[in-house]
Amino acid sequence: MNAATGMRRVSVHRLGEVLLASIQQELTDSIAVALRQDLTEMAAAGTRGVIIDISQVEIVDSFLARVLAEIAAATRILAGRTVVCGMRPPVAITMVEMGLGLPGLHTARSLEDALALVEAGEVGR
Amino acid sequence: MTVAENGGAAAVADFLRARREQLAQQWADLTLFRAVHTSGRDVAVHAAHRLVDALTEVARDGRVDDVTVPALDQVRAALAQMIAARSQAGATPPQVAAEVAELKRPVIAMVGRELADADRGAALIAATDLMGTLRLVGMEISLSDEGAIVARQRRQLSEVATPVLKLWDRVVAVPLIGTLDSARTQVVMETLLEAIVDQHAAVAILDITGVPLVDTVVAQHLMKTALAVRLMGARCVVSGIRPQIAQTIVQLGIDLGDITTRATLADALEWALGQVGTSIGRA
Amino acid sequence: MTTAAVTTLPITSDLEIAGVRQAVREAAVAAGFSLVEQTKVVTAASELARNTLVHGGGGRLEITRLDRPHGQGIRLRFRDEGPGIADVETALSDGYTTGHGLGLGLGGARRLVQEFAIDTAPGRGTTVTVTAWPRGAWGG
Ligand SMILES: Nc1ncnc2c1ncn2[C@@H]1O[C@H](COP(=O)(O)OP(=O)(O)O)[C@@H](O)[C@H]1O
Ligand SMILES: [Mg+2]
Numbered sequence: 112m113n114a115a116t117g118m119r120r121v122s123v124h125r126l127g128e129v130l131l132a133s134i135q136q137e138l139t140d141s142i143a144v145a146l147r148q149d150l151t152e153m154a155a156a157g158t159r160g161v162i163i164d165i166s167q168v169e170i171v172d173s174f175l176a177r178v179l180a181e182i183a184a185a186t187r188i189l190a191g192r193t194v195v196c197g198m199r200p201p202v203a204i205t206m207v208e209m210g211l212g213l214p215g216l217h218t219a220r221s222l223e224d225a226l227a228l229v230e231a232g233e234v235g236r
Numbered sequence: 237m238t239v240a241e242n243g244g245a246a247a248v249a250d251f252l253r254a255r256r257e258q259l260a261q262q263w264a265d266l267t268l269f270r271a272v273h274t275s276g277r278d279v280a281v282h283a284a285h286r287l288v289d290a291l292t293e294v295a296r297d298g299r300v301d302d303v304t305v306p307a308l309d310q311v312r313a314a315l316a317q318m319i320a321a322r323s324q325a326g327a328t329p330p331q332v333a334a335e336v337a338e339l340k341r342p343v344i345a346m347v348g349r350e351l352a353d354a355d356r357g358a359a360l361i362a363a364t365d366l367m368g369t370l371r372l373v374g375m376e377i378s379l380s381d382e383g384a385i386v387a388r389q390r391r392q393l394s395e396v397a398t399p400v401l402k403l404w405d406r407v408v409a410v411p412l413i414g415t416l417d418s419a420r421t422q423v424v425m426e427t428l429l430e431a432i433v434d435q436h437a438a439v440a441i442l443d444i445t446g447v448p449l450v451d452t453v454v455a456q457h458l459m460k461t462a463l464a465v466r467l468m469g470a471r472c473v474v475s476g477i478r479p480q481i482a483q484t485i486v487q488l489g490i491d492l493g494d495i496t497t498r499a500t501l502a503d504a505l506e507w508a509l510g511q512v513g514t515s516i517g518r519a
Numbered sequence: 520m521t522t523a524a525v526t527t528l529p530i531t532s533d534l535e536i537a538g539v540r541q542a543v544r545e546a547a548v549a550a551g552f553s554l555v556e557q558t559k560v561v562t563a564a565s566e567l568a569r570n571t572l573v574h575g576g577g578g579r580l581e582i583t584r585l586d587r588p589h590g591q592g593i594r595l596r597f598r599d600e601g602p603g604i605a606d607v608e609t610a611l612s613d614g615y616t617t618g619h620g621l622g623l624g625l626g627g628a629r630r631l632v633q634e635f636a637i638d639t640a641p642g643r644g645t646t647v648t649v650t651a652w653p654r655g656a657w658g659g
Contacts, residue, residue: 200429201558203467209627220469321551
């Protein structure tokens with residue numbers, strides 16, 4: 112990895128009233144922290160849910176797991192559900208072996224399922 | 237060994253060193269390297285460099301047709317790793333032998349094409365011997381590598397014992413049979429999670445009707461699997477908890493956490509259909 | 520046993536932690552690890568590299584490939600000259616942290632590899648050595 116790609120932030124898109132962050136690059140700790148900041152700030156503008164697509168993420172260690180849980184906690188009141196979608200099998204197996212979970216987060220297989228979950232959360236409240 | 241052959245071996249050594257990169261690039265595209273190094277071409281090229289270098293040493297040593305020379309140790313090491321990976325992936329020894337044999341053609345073609353007339357004849361003979369030796373070493377490894385063979389058989393066995401059934405649109409089930417040790421759990425987990433991806437499954441049913449005993453260790457394995465399923469974005473339900481097993485679970489004070497459980501596979505399927513129909517939007 | 524070449528990487532920034540992950544991934548691929556095995560060892564490396572940086576004040580990683588007749592393993596040695604760990608057992612227990620982490624790094628990394636050793640004392644720095652083998656090479 113070169114320094115240029117290492118410094119790229121994760122871009123956050125607004126899909127109607129849902130925030131979508133699709134992680135497409137190798138995540139350094141500082142990029143993960145920047146994502147948390149961006150999502151927390153954008154959620155303040157009034158959103159119904161946050162979706163984080165991790166289908167391209169090759170490892171989730173305790174740092175990223177913590178940042179994801181913090182995003183869920185920080186956006187819960189303003190933005191409803193945070194859904195993590197698309198986790199790869201080796202990542203899930205490794206997290207379970209390590210004893211890592213994703214407290215406070217919802218999970219979904221695909222982006223469509225994640226959107227449906229956000230909708231369901233909205234109806235349920 | 238004649239002088240001509242020795243000269244041929246030296247010419248092959250020089251040739252391999254000079255054409256290291258081109259040859260590694262060509263090898264990286266052949267089945268052996270591609271199948272072992274699936275994660276990227278760079279890695280395959282890197283491994284190919286290693287083999288070219290090892291063969292260069294053998295040619296430099298001169299005895300290109302002798303499978304017992306010490307110079308072959310590096311070649312053995314490089315090849316053993318790839319062959320073990322191939323046989324673990326289920327390739328049979330004849331298949332592997334054919335894949336190793338494929339490496340010969342680019343070498344002979346390049347020597348034939350690029351060496352000057354004066355060197356070509358002896359070099360072609362030496363290169364042919366060298367690649368023949370490589371093939372023999374490969375066969376010797378794949379036939380004698382008991383570790384890899386045992387690993388392959390064990391893997392095939394546990395895979396056969398872990399069929400994943402598609403019960404319904406987006407619902408998969410694994411009927412577990414026999415004891416659940418940690419090696420078994422790993423295989424079940426991997427197979428099930430891959431099936432969830434392939435089938436776009438929203439619910440996975442773990443049916444333990446065929447599991448004779450649930451102790452704390454087995455319970456832990458079930459919880460791990462259920463957790464991994466949930467991280468993947470699907471839900472997990474454990475079915476087939478016979479009254480006897482339910483009793484042991486209570487007696488041992490085993491906590492199944494918040495795993496959903498159902499008495500029979502039919503009950504679990506009913507629960508699954510409810511999940512698929514209501515909570516998760518159908519595509 | 521023959522021991523192959525050693526690669527050394529610095530760990531002084533979070534970008535270098537990413538570099539560690541990539542180098543360990545390459546070593547695991549070259550040693551014939553399955554995708555799950557690669558992911559486990561890379562995740563363990565990520566945890567240990569971060570500890571080297573955050574708790575140890577920076578250091579380095581040595582990657583060594585180990586050749587055995589039935590497969591190749593990789594050995595990772597993380598070294599720093601930081602404050603060291605006074606009570607290793609406690610540091611290894613789940614949830615224990617002296618910082619802001621989840622306290623799952625050391626214990627979690629240990630569960631992801633086949634061999635795990637810590638050499639540390641207060642004021643003497645910390646060396647964590649782990650070895651990972653692919654299935655089959657480790658009789659499992
Ligand atoms: N290289 C190191 N140098 C000094 N202390 C360390 C080192 N690695 C781990 N520790 C200590 O062990 C504790 C537990 O580590 P870990 O399980 O990775 O949790 P975390 O990093 O989340 O705190 C750390 O909080 C720290 O006190
Ligand atoms: Mg840590």
